[in-house]
Amino acid sequence: MTVLHHIPFSRSFRILWLLQEMGLEADLRLYSITDGSLRASEFKAISPVGRVPALEIDGVTIYESAAIVEYLTETRPEHGLGRLPGDAERVPYLEWLGFAETQASILASLNMQHLFMGDPTPASPVVLKLEAARLAATLKAMDRALADREWLLPSGFSAADTMMGFNLFSAPYYVHMDKFENVRAYVKRIEARPAYQRARELDGRQEFYKKDFYEVPNG
Structure with missing residues (x-):
């Protein structure tokens, strides 16, 4: 099993x-x-x-x-979802796997501070602003990469794209996505995939986010 x-x-x-x-x-x-x-x-x-x-x-x-x-x-x-040793896209494939984790670590930090650090340990507005800027920088890099392709790799959809599943439905809670046109189009392509739709049906209800967007608090 x-x-x-x-x-x-x-x-x-x-x-x-x-x-x-x-x-x-x-x-x-x-x-x-x-x-x-x-x-x-x-x-x-x-x-x-x-x-x-x-x-x-x-x-x-x-x-x-x-x-x-x-x-x-x-x-x-x-x-055909991986890029095995010897494949011409092996290095960019591995880079995107690592990139997804780098981006996810920023999201994890934002989640921890916005959602799970209540009194007596308030989140730092300076740190939150920095982390949101770091997240936006990763989205900007993705937007550039997706300017001339539909998926992260030029040859097409791969498991590297599935690594973005968590990232791209969490990022909009912390960064306004309107300036990332290519990423938004990429998300629409993801959402159109039957396997993604089946996974979302199986996924269950999220319990983390109580707001549509989390602004950096004044301080």
């Missing part, structure tokens, strides 16, 4: 989406950031730092997004 340990609207959506692109079914085990389930010893035996995603497949357990993506694409190359 394939098991995906998952929180709706989180990084584990990347893997949920990729599984759908590959036509692979998985048993979803749902968790919450706020109920303590990620700190349970049973889950830490699966994911040592208590984070999703974690994927149980082929008799192994993998708990980092990029590692899961690499494993799935290398063990199932018939889907």
